Amino acid sequence: MSDAYTHLLSHFKQTALLGSCESVLGWDERTYMPRGGAAHRADQIALLAGLVHDRVTEPSVDGWLQAIEADEPDAGSVEAVNVREWRRAYDRATRMPKTLVEEIARVTTVGQQVWMEARANDDFDAFEEILADVVRLKREEARLLAEGTSLYDALLEDYEPGETTENLQRVFGPLKEALVPLVARVGEASVKPDLSILHREYPEDAQSAFGTEVAAAIGFDFERGRLDVTTHPFCSGLGPGDTRITTRYDRHELNQAFFGILHEAGHGVYDQGLSPEHWGTPMGSAVSLGIHESQSRLWENFVGRSPAFWRQFYPKLKAAFPGVLDDVDESNFVLAVNDVRPSFIRVEADEATYNLHIMLRFELEQALIEDELQAADVPSAWNELFESYFGMRPESDASGCLQDIHWSGGGIGYFPTYTLGNLYAAALFDQAGKDLGDLDAQFEAGEFGPLLQWLTTKVYNQGMRYYSNDLSMVITGTPLSHEPLIGHLTRKYETLYGI
Amino acid sequence: MSDAYTHLLSHFKQTALLGSCESVLGWDERTYMPRGGAAHRADQIALLAGLVHDRVTEPSVDGWLQAIEADEPDAGSVEAVNVREWRRAYDRATRMPKTLVEEIARVTTVGQQVWMEARANDDFDAFEEILADVVRLKREEARLLAEGTSLYDALLEDYEPGETTENLQRVFGPLKEALVPLVARVGEASVKPDLSILHREYPEDAQSAFGTEVAAAIGFDFERGRLDVTTHPFCSGLGPGDTRITTRYDRHELNQAFFGILHEAGHGVYDQGLSPEHWGTPMGSAVSLGIHESQSRLWENFVGRSPAFWRQFYPKLKAAFPGVLDDVDESNFVLAVNDVRPSFIRVEADEATYNLHIMLRFELEQALIEDELQAADVPSAWNELFESYFGMRPESDASGCLQDIHWSGGGIGYFPTYTLGNLYAAALFDQAGKDLGDLDAQFEAGEFGPLLQWLTTKVYNQGMRYYSNDLSMVITGTPLSHEPLIGHLTRKYETLYGI
Numbered sequence: 001m002s003d004a005y006t007h008l009l010s011h012f013k014q015t016a017l018l019g020s021c022e023s024v025l026g027w028d029e030r031t032y033m034p035r036g037g038a039a040h041r042a043d044q045i046a047l048l049a050g051l052v053h054d055r056v057t058e059p060s061v062d063g064w065l066q067a068i069e070a071d072e073p074d075a076g077s078v079e080a081v082n083v084r085e086w087r088r089a090y091d092r093a094t095r096m097p098k099t100l101v102e103e104i105a106r107v108t109t110v111g112q113q114v115w116m117e118a119r120a121n122d123d124f125d126a127f128e129e130i131l132a133d134v135v136r137l138k139r140e141e142a143r144l145l146a147e148g149t150s151l152y153d154a155l156l157e158d159y160e161p162g163e164t165t166e167n168l169q170r171v172f173g174p175l176k177e178a179l180v181p182l183v184a185r186v187g188e189a190s191v192k193p194d195l196s197i198l199h200r201e202y203p204e205d206a207q208s209a210f211g212t213e214v215a216a217a218i219g220f221d222f223e224r225g226r227l228d229v230t231t232h233p234f235c236s237g238l239g240p241g242d243t244r245i246t247t248r249y250d251r252h253e254l255n256q257a258f259f260g261i262l263h264e265a266g267h268g269v270y271d272q273g274l275s276p277e278h279w280g281t282p283m284g285s286a287v288s289l290g291i292h293e294s295q296s297r298l299w300e301n302f303v304g305r306s307p308a309f310w311r312q313f314y315p316k317l318k319a320a321f322p323g324v325l326d327d328v329d330e331s332n333f334v335l336a337v338n339d340v341r342p343s344f345i346r347v348e349a350d351e352a353t354y355n356l357h358i359m360l361r362f363e364l365e366q367a368l369i370e371d372e373l374q375a376a377d378v379p380s381a382w383n384e385l386f387e388s389y390f391g392m393r394p395e396s397d398a399s400g401c402l403q404d405i406h407w408s409g410g411g412i413g414y415f416p417t418y419t420l421g422n423l424y425a426a427a428l429f430d431q432a433g434k435d436l437g438d439l440d441a442q443f444e445a446g447e448f449g450p451l452l453q454w455l456t457t458k459v460y461n462q463g464m465r466y467y468s469n470d471l472s473m474v475i476t477g478t479p480l481s482h483e484p485l486i487g488h489l490t491r492k493y494e495t496l497y498g499i
Numbered sequence: 500m501s502d503a504y505t506h507l508l509s510h511f512k513q514t515a516l517l518g519s520c521e522s523v524l525g526w527d528e529r530t531y532m533p534r535g536g537a538a539h540r541a542d543q544i545a546l547l548a549g550l551v552h553d554r555v556t557e558p559s560v561d562g563w564l565q566a567i568e569a570d571e572p573d574a575g576s577v578e579a580v581n582v583r584e585w586r587r588a589y590d591r592a593t594r595m596p597k598t599l600v601e602e603i604a605r606v607t608t609v610g611q612q613v614w615m616e617a618r619a620n621d622d623f624d625a626f627e628e629i630l631a632d633v634v635r636l637k638r639e640e641a642r643l644l645a646e647g648t649s650l651y652d653a654l655l656e657d658y659e660p661g662e663t664t665e666n667l668q669r670v671f672g673p674l675k676e677a678l679v680p681l682v683a684r685v686g687e688a689s690v691k692p693d694l695s696i697l698h699r700e701y702p703e704d705a706q707s708a709f710g711t712e713v714a715a716a717i718g719f720d721f722e723r724g725r726l727d728v729t730t731h732p733f734c735s736g737l738g739p740g741d742t743r744i745t746t747r748y749d750r751h752e753l754n755q756a757f758f759g760i761l762h763e764a765g766h767g768v769y770d771q772g773l774s775p776e777h778w779g780t781p782m783g784s785a786v787s788l789g790i791h792e793s794q795s796r797l798w799e800n801f802v803g804r805s806p807a808f809w810r811q812f813y814p815k816l817k818a819a820f821p822g823v824l825d826d827v828d829e830s831n832f833v834l835a836v837n838d839v840r841p842s843f844i845r846v847e848a849d850e851a852t853y854n855l856h857i858m859l860r861f862e863l864e865q866a867l868i869e870d871e872l873q874a875a876d877v878p879s880a881w882n883e884l885f886e887s888y889f890g891m892r893p894e895s896d897a898s899g900c901l902q903d904i905h906w907s908g909g910g911i912g913y914f915p916t917y918t919l920g921n922l923y924a925a926a927l928f929d930q931a932g933k934d935l936g937d938l939d940a941q942f943e944a945g946e947f948g949p950l951l952q953w954l955t956t957k958v959y960n961q962g963m964r965y966y967s968n969d970l971s972m973v974i975t976g977t978p979l980s981h982e983p984l985i986g987h988l989t990r991k992y993e994t995l996y997g998i
Contacts, residue, residue, distance in 0.1 A: 014546065021543050025523055032531075036723030037741030044520050044738065047513065051550075224535030239543065242536030 004067035005079060007060070008086055009281065015055040016280030020239045022048040027236045027244055029109065031228045042109035049105035056093040065090065078283050081465050085282035088161070095144045104137050108410040115408035116231060122398040124379050131407060132375035135368050138412050142369060152366045155413035159289040160420065162467040165366070167480070168416050171423065172359055175482035182489060183352050186340040189497040193335040197328050202321055204249040204257075210320040211247065211261035214313060218299055219452040220245070220265040221272055232405040233260045233347070235267035235296075240279045243271040255337060256348060259300050266299030267292055269452060273460030283463040289414065290468050291459065293421025294428060298455075301351045301422075302429040302488070303448070307334050307496075308440035338496055342390040344399040352489050355422060356389050361404070361415040369412055424472055426484035428459070431476045503566040504578060506559070507585055508780065514554040515779030519738045521547040526735045526743055528608065530727045541608035548604035555592040564589060577782050580964050584781035587660070594643045603636050607909040614907035615730060621897040623878050630906060631874035634867050637911050641868060651865045654912035658788040659919065661966040664865070666979070667915050670922065671858055674981035681988060682851050685839040688996040692834040696827050701820055703748040703756075709819040710746065710760035713812060717798055718951040719744070719764040720771055731904040732759045732846070734766035734795075739778045742770040754836060755847060758799050765798030766791055768951060772959030782962035788913065789967050790958065792920020793927060797954075800850045800921075801928040801987070802947070806833045806995075807939035837995055841889040843898040851988050854921060855888045860903070860914040868911055923971055925983035927958070930975045 001009075022045055029041050065087050073080040093101075111130045118127035139151060146154035153164050208227070216222060220243075230246040237243050245264035249257045270292055278284030286292050303309055310317075314330045325333065340350045346357040364381060367373035373381055382401035387393050394400030406414050433439050436450050458475050465471075469480055493499060500508075521544055528540050564586050572579040592600075610629045617626035641650035648656075652663050707726070715721060719742075729745040736742050744763035748756045769791055777783030785791050802808055809816075813829045824832065839849045845856040863880060866872035872880055881900035882892050893899030905913050932938050935949050957974050964970075968979055992998060 017542055017546050020539070021520055021524060021547060024527055024543070025520060028523055028527060032725060032727070034721065034723055034725050034741055034743075036720070037738060040519070040738035040740055043516055044523070047516050048520060221535070222533065224533055226531060226533050228531070239536060239539035241539055242533055244533075 001079075002068060002071070004064040005083075008064045008068075008083070011055065011058070011061065011064075012082075012086060013280035015052055017239075018048060018055065019052050022052065023236055023238045027238060030112070030230050030232070030234065031246065035113075038110065038113045042106045045109045046102040046106040050098050050102045053093055053096070053098050053101040056089055057098075061086070061090050062094075076465070078278070081463070082282050085285075085464055092145055092157075096141060100137070100140060100144075104141065104410055107133050107137060108408065111408040111410070112405060115402070115405055119231070119398055119402045122396045122402065124397040124402055127402065127408070128375050128378075131378070134407060134410055135375060135412070138410055139369055139371065151369050152413060155369065156416070157413075159411075159414050159417050160468060161288060161464075162469060163288075163290070163416075163420070167469075168362070168420075171480055171482055172355075172362070172416075172419065175355060175419070175423075175485070176359060178482060178486045179352055179355060179489075182486070182493065183340055183342075185499050186352075186493050186497050189499045191335070191497045193339045194328075194332060195336055195339055197325065197333065198254045198336055199252045200254075200324050202251050202254045202324065204251050206320050207249055207251075207254070207257045210317060211258055213316070213320075214258075214304075215245075215261055215265035215268075217446060218262070218265060218269065218303065218448045219272075220268045224272055225268055227261065227264075233264055235264040235271065237271040237274075240274075240276045243268045259304060259337075260347070262304040263296040263300040266296035269299070269455075270295040270460055273452075273456040275461050275463060278463055281463075283465065285464055287462070287464045287466065287471060288420075288468045289417035290420030290424055291471065293418050294424035295421075295455070295459070297421045297425040298429055302425055303443060303451070305334075305337055305351065306440065306443060306492075307331075308443035310334050310337075311444040312446040335496055338492065340493065342392060344386075344392075344394050345403055347403075351422070352493075353390075355419045358415050358419040360385050360389050362419075365407070365412050365415060368407075420468065420480075423480060423482065423485050424468065426488050427472050427476045427478070427480075428455070429488070430484050500578075501567060501570070503563040504582075507563045507567075507582070510554065510557070510560065510563075511581075511585060512779035514551055516738075517547060517554065518551050521551070522735055522737045526737060529611070529729050529731070529733065530745065534612075537609065537612045541605045544608050545601040545605040549597050549601045552592055552595070552597050552600045555588055556597075560585070560589050561593075575964070577777070580962070581781050584784075584963055591644055591656075595640060599636070599639060599643075603640065603909055606632050606636060607907065610907040610909070611904060614901070614904055618730070618897055618901045621895045621901065623896040623901055626901065626907070627874050627877075630877070633906060633909055634874060634911070637909055638868055638870065650868050651912060654868065655915070656912075658910075658913050658916050659967060660787060660963075661968060662787075662789070662915075662919070666968075667861070667919075670979055670981055671854075671861070671915075671918065674854060674918070674922075674984070675858060677981060677985045678851055678854060678988075681985070681992065682839055682841075684998050685851075685992050685996050688998045690834070690996045692838045693827075693831060694835055694838055696824065696832065697753045697835055698751045699753075699820075699823050701750050701753045701823065703750050705819050706748055706750075706753070706756045709816060710757055712815070712819075713757075713803075714744075714760050714764035714767075716945060717761070717764060717768065717802065717947045718771075719767045723771055724767055726760065726763075732763055734763045734770065736770040736773075739773075739775045742767045758803060758836075759846070761803040762795040762799040765795035768798070768954075769794040769959055772951075772955040774960050774962060777962055780962075782964065784963055786961070786963045786965070786970060787919075787967045788916035789919030790923055790970065792917050793923035794920075794954070794958070796920045796924040797928055801924055802942060802950070804833075804836055804850065805939065805942060805991075806830075807942035809833050809836075810943040811945040834995055837991065839992065841891060843885075843891075843893050844902055846902075850921070851992075852889075854918045857914050857918040859884050859888050861918075864906070864911050864914060867906075919967065919979075922979060922981065922984050923967065925987050926971050926975045926977070926979075927954070928987070929983050 025041060025045055033041060065083060068083050073083060107130065111134050114130045115127055118124065138155060142151035142154040150165060156163055212227060224241045225243040225245065228244065228246045229248060231248060233247045235245045245268050247257045247260040247264065270286060274286065275284045310330055310333060314333055318325045340352050342353055343349050346354065349357055363385060364373065378401050379397050383393050386400065432451055432454050436454055439451060442450060462471065466474055473479055524540060524544055532540060564582060567582050572582060610633050613629045614626055617623065637654060638650060641653040645653035649664060655662055711726060723740045724742040724744065727743065727745045728747060730747060732746045734744045744767050746756045746759040746763065769785060773785065774783045809829055809832060813832055817824045839851050841852055842848050845853065848856055862884060863872065877900050878896050885899065886892050931950055931953050935953055938950060941949060961970065965973055972978055
C-alpha cells in the first residue's frame with residue numbers, strides 16, 4: 001500500500017465515522033426526537049454535513065489521489081475501486097460551496113418536519129414554501145454538478161452512479177407498455193381476492209412480534225439492528241453492527257406493517273451484509289439506491305409474496321392471531337396479498353402498479369428541477385397526471401402529492417431507483433433460481449440461508465466494485481431490461497388469477 | 500461587543516453544537532442502540548470528543564481571551580462570566596493531550612456497556628479490568644489537571660467548580676453526626692409504615708401514564724422532552740427544546756419509577772429553564788452537578804414526598820390504579836413513601852440514609868484515584884465499609900459495588916454532588932418558602948408554577964454566573980451547611996413518626 005493510499009484510507013474512514021454520527025441524528029430525528037428539538041437538530045445536522053464536506057474537499061485529498069492515479073492501480077482491485085469513488089466524491093464535493101451544503105442540510109431537515117405536519121393535517125399550503133426552497137437549492141446544486149448532462153441527471157448520479165434519464169426511459173417505456181395490459185387482464189379475471197380478510201382485527205403487538213420473527217427468519221440480525229415505529233418507514237445503517245428499520249402499524253391493516261417490515265429488513269440484510277473490513281470505504285458501501293431497493297423488493301415481493309413462503313409462514317401467522325383467520329385457507333390468503341389494482345398510496349401499491357406511481361413522480365420531479373413546474377402547482381399537476389395513469393383522482397393531497405417524504409428531504413432524482421429496484425430484483429432472482437435450484441422448496445422449508453448467502457457473495461460483499469448496470473450484467477449476463485420483471489409478474493398472476 | 504468576544508461566542512456556540520451531537524449519541528447508546536453497535540459507537544463518541552477538544556484548545560482561543568482579559572470586562576456581566584469559564588475550559592483542556600481525551604471517551608463508552616452486562620449477571624470479574632483501565636486513565640487526567648490540589652479535587656472540579664474535599668468534609672462530618680441518631684430515632688418509633696402497599700400490582704403502562712402526568716404537572720414540558728426506559732435512569736439535555744429523561748419500571752415497585760421520574764423531571768425542568776438566548780455558553784449552562792442535583796432532589800423529595808403534594812395527587816393515584824389502594828388512607832400512603840431504613844441500593848434509599856451511601860462512595864473513590872485501593876479489591880472494600888456504615892453486608896455485588904454506572908463512565912468525583920444536591924435543595928427550599936408564602940397550600944392545590952418560576956429566576960436563568968457555594972449564598976444569605984437539611988428531615992419525621 002502506498003503512503004498516499006494509507007492517508008486516503010484513514011482520512012475517508014474518519015470522514016465516514018463522522019458521517020455516521022449524522023446518521024444517528026437523522027434516525028433519532030425521525031423516531032424519537034420531541035417536536036421542540038427540530039430547530040436545533042437542523043443546526044446539528046448542518047454542522048456535521050459541513051464538517052464532512054470540509055474533509056472530503058480537503059486539498060490534500062486531491063494530492064493523494066493524483067499520486068495514486070499517476071501509478072494506475074490494477075483495474076478491479078480494491079484500491080482502484082476506492083480511488084475511483086474518492087475521486088468522484090472529491091470532484092463533486094469541490095463543486096459545491098460549503099454554505100450550500102449546510103443550507104441544504106438545514107432546509108431539508110426542517111423540510112421533513114414541516115412535511116410531517118403538513119401530511120398529518122392534509123395541508124399542502126403549509127408545505128409549499130419549503131418545497132419551493134428545497135427545489136431551488138437542489139436546482140442550484142444540479143447546476144454546479146452537471147457536466148454537459150441535464151440537471152436531472154446530475155442529481156440522479158447521487159443515487160444511481162452511471163445511470164441516465166435516457167437509459168431509464170429506454171427501459172421504463174416498454175415496462176409501462178407491458179404493465180398496463182397485464183394489470184387490465186388481472187382486473188378482468190373472474191378470480192377476485194377477498195381483501196376484507198386483511199382488515200380484520202390484528203393487534204399491533206402481535207403484528208410487531210410476527211414481523212420481527214419473520215425478519216429474523218430471513219436473516220435480519222436483531223443483535224445488530226432494531227425495529228421502531230415511524231410515519232414513513234425507512235432503513236438506516238448507523239455503522240457496522242447497527243442497522244435500524246422502522247414500520248408503521250394499523251390494527252386493521254395487516255399488509256402495511258408486515259410487508260413494510262419485510263421490505264425494510266431486505267434493505268437491512270444488504271446493510272448488514274456489507275463487508276465490515278471495508279466499512280467506511282466504497283468497497284464497504286452499497287453501490288446504489290437501485291441495488292439497495294432491489295434487495296428490499298426481492299425479500300418483500302419475490303420471497304414474501306410467493307406461495308412457497310406462505311406454505312411455511314401461514315400456519316405461524318394464524319397462530320400469531322388466534323381465531324382471526326380460521327375460515328381463510330392458505331390459497332385465498334396468498335391471493336389477497338397479491339391483489340392488483342390501481343390505488344392512491346405508493347407504499348401500499350401492488351408489485352405491478354407500483355411502477356406507475358414511480359413513473360408519475362419521475363415525470364413530475366424532472367419538471368420541478370427543470371423549472372417547468374412550480375411548487376404551488378404540484379397538487380394540480382399531480383392530480384392530472386395521476387388521472388391519466390390510473391383513471392382516478394386522489395381525494396386529498398395527503399393521499400396525493402403529500403404522501404412521500406422524499407422531496408421534503410431533498411430527494412429529487414431518487415424515485416426512479418424504486419423501479420430500478422424492481423427490475424434488478426427480478427433479474428437477480430431469476431439468476432439465483434438458476435444457481436441455487438428449487439428456491440420454492442427452500443422457502444417452503446423456511447430455508448432462506450442459501451439465498452442470503454448467494455446475495456451476500458454476489459452483491460453485498462461487492463460494495464461499489466461495479467455500478468448497478470455492470471453488477472447486474474456480471475451476475476446475470478444480460479443488460480437491464482423490463483423482461484425479467486414482466487416475466488415474473490405474468491407467471492405469478494397467470495397462476496393465481498387463472499388468466 | 501469586541502471582535503474577540505464575537506469570535507469566542509461563535510466559536511464556543513459551534514463547539515457546544517458539536518458537543519450536543521455527542522449527547523444525542525450518548526442518549527441513544529443508553530436507550531435504543533443494539534448491542535452490536537457498541538464498538539462503533541465508542542469510535543463515534545471518541546471522534547466527537549476529540550473534535551470538541553481540538554476546538555476548545557485552538558490557539559486562537561487563547562489570543563481572543565487575552566485580548567478581552569486585558570480590558571477587564573465588568574465583573575458580573577454576561578461577558579465576564581463567559582470569558583471566565585472559557586478561560587477555565589481552555590486552560591484545563593490544553594493540559595490534556597487529545598489522545599488521552601479520545602482514549603477516555605472510548606474506554607468509558609465501552610466501560611458502560613461492560614458494566615451493564617456485568618451488573619445484569621452479577622459478575623464483578625467481568626468488570627474489573629475495564630474499571631482498572633478507567634481509574635488509570637482518570638488518574639492520568641487528574642495528574643495533568645491538578646495544580647497544587649489533590650488528584651481527587653482536580654476531578655471534582657469538573658463536576659463542581661470551586662468545590663474542595665476539605666469543604667465537603669467540613670459539612671459531611673456534622674451531617675453524618677446528625678443523621679445517624681435521627682435514623683435511629685425513626686427506627687425506634689412505634690409508628691411503622693406498611694411498605695407492602697407499595698409492592699402491590701401496579702401495571703407498568705399505568706405507572707408510565709401517571710408519572711408522565713405528574714412530571715407535566717410540575718412543569719416538565721413534553722413538547723420539548725420525552726421519557727424513556729433504561730436500566731440506569733438519567734436526564735440528558737440534547738439541546739434547546741430537547742431534554743430527555745428515563746426511568747425503569749417494575750410492576751411491584753411503585754416508588755422506583757414514580758420518584759425516579761419526579762427526580763429526573765427535576766433535572767429536566769432545570770435544563771428546560773436554562774436561558775435559550777445563552778444556549779451554548781456558560782451563561783446558558785447549568786452551574787454544577789450539585790445544583791443540578793438540588794433540583795432533582797427538591798422536586799422529588801421536598802415537593803414529591805410532602806404530605807401536601809399527596810393531598811393533590813393521592814386521589815389521582817388511586818384512580819390510576821383502580822381498586823389497588825382502596826383500603827389505604829392517605830396518611831398511611833404518605834408514611835410509606837417516607838420510610839427510613841438502611842438499604843443496599845442507593846437510588847432506592849430514603850432521603851436520610853441516602854447521604855450515607857454517598858459518603859461511602861466518596862471515601863472509596865478517593866482511595867481509588869489516590870492508588871490506595873485497586874479495582875480488584877473494590878468488592879471487599881465496599882462490603883466492609885458498607886457494614887461499618889449500615890450494619891449489614893450486601894448479598895451480591897449487583898446490590899453492592901456494581902449497582903452504579905458512574906465509575907464505568909469515568910464519573911469519579913461525581914458522587915459527592917448528590918449530597919451537595921440534598922444540602923442545596925434544603926437551603927433553597929427554605930428560602931422559597933420565605934419568599935413565596937405557604938408552599939404547602941400551593942402544592943395541595945396542584946400549583947407548582949410559583950415555585951418553578953422562583954427557581955427559574957433565581958437559579959436556572961443564572962447559568963454559571965455564580966459557582967454553587969456563592970449562588971446559594973446570594974439566594975439564601977448563608978454558607979453551605981448541614982442545618983437546613985437536618986431541619987427539614989427532623990421536622991418531617993417528627994410529625995410523621997410522632998417522635
